[in-house]
Amino acid sequence: EVQLVQSGAEVKKPGESLKISCKGSGYSFTSYWIGWVRQMPGKGLEWMGIIYPGDSDTRYSPSFQGQVTISADKSISTAYLQWSSLKASDTAMYYCVRSPALTNWFDPWGQGTLVTVSS
Amino acid sequence: QSVLTQPPSVSAAPGQKVTISCSGSSSNIGNNYVSWYQQLPGTAPKLLIYDNNKRPSGIPDRFSGSKSGTSATLGITGLQTGDEADYYCGTWDSSLSAAVFGGGTKLTVL
Numbered sequence: 478e479v480q481l482v483q484s485g486a487e488v489k490k491p492g493e494s495l496k497i498s499c500k501g502s503g504y505s506f507t508s509y510w511i512g513w514v515r516q517m518p519g520k521g522l523e524w525m526g527i528i529y530p531g532d533s534d535t536r537y538s539p540s541f542q543g544q545v546t547i548s549a550d551k552s553i554s555t556a557y558l559q560w561s562s563l564k565a566s567d568t569a570m571y572y573c574v575r576s577p578a579l580t581n582w583f584d585p586w587g588q589g590t591l592v593t594v595s596s
Numbered sequence: 597q598s599v600l601t602q603p604p605s606v607s608a609a610p611g612q613k614v615t616i617s618c619s620g621s622s623s624n625i626g627n628n629y630v631s632w633y634q635q636l637p638g639t640a641p642k643l644l645i646y647d648n649n650k651r652p653s654g655i656p657d658r659f660s661g662s663k664s665g666t667s668a669t670l671g672i673t674g675l676q677t678g679d680e681a682d683y684y685c686g687t688w689d690s691s692l693s694a695a696v697f698g699g700g701t702k703l704t705v706l
Contacts, residue, residue, distance in 0.1 A: 512695070514641075521598060522633075522641065522684055524695035538694040572640055580688035580695070582631035584643035584652060 479503040481511075481573050481587035488593045489563050496559035497590045499573030506554035507531040510576040512583060513547060513558045517569045525571075527579065528556060536579065563594045599624060600685055600698035607704040612675050616701045618668045618685030624696055628688040630668040632661055635682045635700075644683075645670065675705050 484498040499511060512527035526537035530549040537547070549556040556573060571590050574583035601619040608614040618630065632645040643652050645661035648668065660671045668685055685698040 521700040522686070522697040524686075524697065527695075536693065539692060540694075580628060582629070582643055582646035582686070583633075583641075583695075584646070586640040586642065589640050 479575070479585055481575060481585055483571075483573055483587040483590045486591040486593070488595070490596055491563060491565055491594055493563050493594075494559070494561050495563055495592065496557050497571060497592070499556045499558075499587050501554045501556070501575065504575075507551050510579060510581075511549065511556040512574045512576055513545075513556075514572045514574055514583070514586075515541075515569045516572065516589075525558070527576065529579075530554075530556065563592075565594050565596075567592060568594045598699040599689060599692070599696040600687065602683075602685060602698035602701045604699070605702045605704065607706055608675055609706050610675055610677060613671065613673045614675060614703065615672075616670045616683050616685075616703070618670070618698050620666050620668075620687065620696075622666060623691035624666075624687045624689040625663065625668055626666040627690060630661065630663050630685055630687045632659075632668075632670045633684045633686065635684065637681070641684065672703070677705050679703060680705050 507530050510527045513525040515523045525541040526547045528535045528547045530551045546559045573587040629647045633641040634644045635641040648663040649661045658673045682700045684700045689696045
C-alpha cells in the first residue's frame with residue numbers, strides 16, 4: 478500500500494525554527510514528486526512547493542518562495558518542510574502529497590501535520 | 597482570492613444529482629489537466645478525479661469529471677449523506693509555474 482506518514486503536531490513560539498517530515502512507503506520514493514500543501518484554519522488548499530527526490534529538483538510557489546525550504550533524504554524515503562523563523566500566520570495544517578509528474582494530480586495525501594505558532 | 601473559482605456551497609437531496617463548477621483561464625484549466633479532491637470533515641483530502649475525467653481505483657462511478665475550454669465540472673449522482681464534504685478542483689498554472697486549487701465547495705446533502 479502506498480502511504481505517506483507525517484510527523485506529529487507541533488506547538489512553537491514565533492521566531493522559532495521547525496522541520497516537519499513525510500515518510501513515503503510502498504513505492505519507489507525516487508520516482509515520484511513529493512509536494513506540500515497548506516490549509517489554514519477554516520480555509521482552502523494552497524500549494525507550497527514540490528521536490529523530486531531522485532535528483533532534488535525543487536520548485537516553489539511564488540507565494541512561498543523564500544518563506545520555507547523543502548528537502549528530501551532519499552536514503553530514508555523522507556521529505557521535509559522547514560521554517561527558519563515561524564510567524565503566527567504559519568499556524569495551519571500541512572499535508573504532504575505524492576505526484577507522478579510536476580504538473581499532475583496528488584495521490585495519496587499524508588494525514589497532515591498541525592503546526593500551531595503562538596506566544 | 598483563489599486562481600480557480602468554485603461556488604462556495606451547493607446542496608441537494610439524497611439520491612439526487614449535483615454538479616460543482618470550476619472556472620479558470622487559458623494559463624491553467626485551458627491548457628492543463630484538472631483533478632478533483634474530496635475532503636471529509638476532519639480528514640485529509642482524497643483524489644476523486646484526475647486527468648479531467650479519470651477515476652482512481654476504488655472511486656465509485658457516481659463521481660464524474662468533465663472539462664470544456666477554461667472550465668471543469670464535477671458531477672455526483674445518487675447523493676448520499678456520506679458525500680457531505682468540501683470539494684476542491686486543482687490544476688497546474690503555466691504562468692505561475694505552480695499548482696493551483698479552487699477555493700473549495702461545501703456540499704450539503706439535505
